[in-house]
Amino acid sequence: MQTIDLRKLASLRDYTNAELRLLASVAPAREYGPDAQLCREGQQGQSCFLLAIGEVSIRKTLPDGEKTLATLKAGQVVGQMALVDRSPRSASVVSTTDTIALELTRDVFENLLKASSPLALRFQEQIAIAGIRQLRMANQRLKSLLLEQKDATAAKPGLEELHTISAALQEWDLHLDDVPDVEVVQPHR
Numbered sequence: 459m460q461t462i463d464l465r466k467l468a469s470l471r472d473y474t475n476a477e478l479r480l481l482a483s484v485a486p487a488r489e490y491g492p493d494a495q496l497c498r499e500g501q502q503g504q505s506c507f508l509l510a511i512g513e514v515s516i517r518k519t520l521p522d523g524e525k526t527l528a529t530l531k532a533g534q535v536v537g538q539m540a541l542v543d544r545s546p547r548s549a550s551v552v553s554t555t556d557t558i559a560l561e562l563t564r565d566v567f568e569n570l571l572k573a574s575s576p577l578a579l580r581f582q583e584q585i586a587i588a589g590i591r592q593l594r595m596a597n598q599r600l601k602s603l604l605l606e607q608k609d610a611t612a613a614k615p616g617l618e619e620l621h622t623i624s625a626a627l628q629e630w631d632l633h634l635d636d637v638p639d640v641e642v643v644q645p646h647r
Contacts, residue, residue: 462487462510462558467533469508469584477577481508484570484577485560490553496537499550503540505563506585509533512557518549528595529554538585541567 464470464478473481487510490496496507499519507514509532516528516536527549530536536551541564562581570578 460511460558462560464510467508467510469533469535469587473580474576477580480575480577481560481562484566485562487558488561490557490559492553492555494553494557496551496553496557496559497540497547499548500546502544503537503547503564505561506535506537506539506541507551507559507561508535508584510558510560512553512555512559514551514553514557514559516549517552524550535584535588538588540564541581541585 464473464482470478470481485508488507490512496514497503497505499517509530511532513529513531514536515526516530517524518527536559537547539545540547541562567578567581570581
């Protein structure tokens with residue numbers, strides 16, 4: 459297996475050496491070739507993955523086939539809701555290159571939390587940041603779709619875009635119905 463320098467990952471730069479050693483000991487590195495599935499949509503999530511090398515795509519099955527919702531690169535966390543939520547995976551995660559990911563299971567994470575481990579507290583922050591990024595991405599995509607429409611009153615995002623937004627919202631137990639009506643107004647200069 460290729461040597462991983464966790465200190466080079468932007469998301470881990472502020473971790474102490476002790477925290478990085480603990481992370482390496484409790485979250486084993488797993489190797490994936492291209493097109494390998496890290497987790498499958500609809501299955502129960504038991505772990506999350508910290509991408510150390512490579513990249514993965516987030517894929518969702520839609521009525522017209524499987525669509526890629528996002529691509530994540532080294533340093534990013536994926537599948538993090540499995541640590542705090544027992545609901546099925548909202549999408550599949552598939553490697554697009556040779557990938558090495560550290561896998562942190564829910565049981566290990568819960569034990570770290572019970573022990574008041576600084577690593578668990580830092581990882582909670584990582585989970586929150588990853589969730590915020592997903593919601594911002596969905597919000598930006600919705601905003602872009604609405605602004606692209608010539609007539610705001612007839613704005614109807616495509617089905618694929620609505621599924622992308624819905625998947626991001628579902629990660630936080632929200633639904634499109636929970637989002638208030640949005641009116642896009644162009645500023646006048």
